[in-house]
Amino acid sequence: xxxxxxxxxxxxxxxxxxLELRCNYSYxxxxxxxxxxxxxxxxxxxxxxxxxxxxLVQGIKGFEAEFKRSQSSFNLRKPSVHWSDAAEYFCAVSKxxxxxxxxxxxxxxxxKP
Amino acid sequence: GAVVSQHPxxxxxxxxxxxxxxxxxxxFQATTMFWYRQFPKQSLMLMATSNEGSKATYEQxxxxxKFLINHASLTLxxxxxxxxxxxxxSFYICSARPGTxxxxxxxxxxxxxxxx
Numbered sequence: 746x747x748x749x750x751x752x753x754x755x756x757x758x759x760x761x762x763x764l765e766l767r768c769n770y771s772y773x774x775x776x777x778x779x780x781x782x783x784x785x786x787x788x789x790x791x792x793x794x795x796x797x798x799x800x801l802v803q804g805i806k807g808f809e810a811e812f813k814r815s816q817s818s819f820n821l822r823k824p825s826v827h828w829s830d831a832a833e834y835f836c837a838v839s840k841x842x843x844x845x846x847x848x849x850x851x852x853x854x855x856x857k858p
Numbered sequence: 859g860a861v862v863s864q865h866p867x868x869x870x871x872x873x874x875x876x877x878x879x880x881x882x883x884x885x886f887q888a889t890t891m892f893w894y895r896q897f898p899k900q901s902l903m904l905m906a907t908s909n910e911g912s913k914a915t916y917e918q919x920x921x922x923x924k925f926l927i928n929h930a931s932l933t934l935x936x937x938x939x940x941x942x943x944x945x946x947x948s949f950y951i952c953s954a955r956p957g958t959x960x961x962x963x964x965x966x967x968x969x970x971x972x973x974x
Contacts, residue, residue, distance in 0.1 A: 781965075788862070788951070789902075789965040835901065843955040843963060845892055848901045 747772040747838050749849035757855040758826050766821040766852050768836030778819040779837040779846065780810055789835065795819060806830070831856040861885055862954045864966035871942055871973055879937045879969045881952030887932035888954035892963060893925075896949040908935050942973040 748771045758764050770776055777796050781789040793804025800812040810821045819836060833853050837846040861884040871877045881891055890909050894902040906922075908914040908929035916922045924946075926938040935954075939946050949970050953963040 779962075786967070788967040789953075791962060794962065843890065843957075845904050845907055846902075846953075846963070847904070850901045 747776070747840070747847045749836050749838050749847055751834075751836055751849035751852050753852045754850070755853050755855065757857060759857045760828050761825050764821075764823045764826045764830070764854065766834050766836075766854070768819045768821065768849055769817050770819060770836070770838045771817065772838055772840075774840070776838045777841055777844070778810075778812060779839070780804065780808070780819070780821045781835045781837060782806075783833040783835065783851075785832075792821070792834075826854075826856055828856045828858065830854060860956070860964045862888075862952065862964045862966040864950075864952055864969050866969060867967065868970040869972070871971070873943055873973055874941055876938055876940045877942055877971060879939075879950055879952075879971070881935045881937070881954065881966055883933045883954040883956070883964070886954075886956040888935075888956055889932065890955040890963075891929055891935040892953045892955075893927060893935075893937050894951045894953070896951060896968070898949075902951060905937075939971065942971070944973045947971055947973045 750769045779794045780792040783789050792808045793802045795802045795812045802810050833851050835851045836849040839846050863882045865880045893905045896902045905920045906914045906916045908927045910929045914927035929935040951968040953965045955963040
C-alpha cells in the first residue's frame with residue numbers, strides 16, 4: 746500500500762526567507778506525486794505535480810519540488826516566502842494521474858512578519 | 859475552468875437525522891468523483907470513489923450504509939450521512955476528475971458538518 750509522510754507538522758518562517766517542506770513516500774512502482782495547499786475556507790489547490798521526466802518540477806506561486814527516487818522524497822521549496830503563503834500544505838501520491846490520492850499528514854506553515 | 863462546488867458549505871444537524879452534501883463540477887463532466895473526510899488538524903482520508911452510473915467503491919473501514927453516495931449524473935455526486943452522530947462531525951471534501959485516466963482531480967471547498 747502507498748503511504749506518505751510529512752515529518753514536519755509545523756514550520757515557522759520569516760517573510761522573505763526560504764522554505765522547504767519535506768515529503769517521503771512509500772510506493773512500489775513509479776509514483777505520481779502532488780503538492781497541494783489548503784487555505785482556510787478554500788479548497789485544495791494544486792501547486793505542482795510529478796509524473797515523469799525532469800525531476801525538478803516548477804509549480805504555481807513560485808514553488809518548486811524535486812523528486813529523488815533514491816531517497817523516496819518529493820520536497821517542496823520556495824526561495825522567498827510571502828505572508829500569503831501561510832497555509833496547510835499536503836503532499837500526496839497516487840498510482841496514476843487521476844486515481845485516488847493518499848495524503849500525508851500535512852505541514853502547517855506560519856509566516857512571521 | 860475546472861471548478862468544483864459543494865453545498866452546503868456548513869451544516870449543523872441533530873443526532874439521529876440525515877444530511878445530504880452535494881458536489882458539483884461546474885464547467886466539466888466528471889466521470890469520477892472522490893469523497894474525503896478531514897478531521898480537525900488532520901489529513902484527508904479517502905472515503906469512497908464514485909463513478910457516474912455505478913455503485914461507489916468504499917475504502918476499508920467506511921460504512922457504506924451510513925455514508926450513502928450517489929453519482930447520478932456527470933456533474934453531480936451526493937454524500938448522505940444517515941443517522942448522524944456527533945462522531946460524524948468532520949470536514950467533508952469532494953474532488954472530481956474529468957474524463958478517464960491521466961486527468962488530475964479538482965477539489966471542492968469542503969462542507970463542515972457538525973452533529974449536535
